[in-house]
Amino acid sequence: MSLIKSQLIQNITEANPHLFVRDVERIVNTIFNEITDSLAEGKRVELRGFGAFSVQHRKQRIGRNPRTGESVNVEEKFIPRFKTGKDLRLKLNSKKNVPNDQQEKN
Numbered sequence: 833m834s835l836i837k838s839q840l841i842q843n844i845t846e847a848n849p850h851l852f853v854r855d856v857e858r859i860v861n862t863i864f865n866e867i868t869d870s871l872a873e874g875k876r877v878e879l880r881g882f883g884a885f886s887v888q889h890r891k892q893r894i895g896r897n898p899r900t901g902e903s904v905n906v907e908e909k910f911i912p913r914f915k916t917g918k919d920l921r922l923k924l925n926s927k928k929n930v931p932n933d934q935q936e937k938n
Contacts, residue, residue: 880917882919883916884914889909890909
């Protein structure tokens with residue numbers, strides 16, 4: 833099951849009934865915009881316990897078209913990276929967070 837932005841906003845609103853949906857939506861959008869803007873400026877974004885976002889630069893190179901074998905020019909690009917924080921890794925790897933069907937396989 834995945835969590836989309838509208839569900840995140842709904843979950844926060846339900847957990848904080850004193851906040852309006854429009855205010856929660858504005859807060860979530862502001863956070864995402866700040867992260868995006870910082871990465872676009874080449875900065876690193878660290879959320880303690882959750883993880884860190886960074887940007888990796890890939891230089892221009894000569895690649896190969898897998899269908900024809902022809903050489904192609906691959907432009908330089910910037911790739912977003914995410915490294916999980918310690919708290920998130922511990923929570924993901926704890927036995928109580930594994931779904932029941934996966935526990936039976938192990």
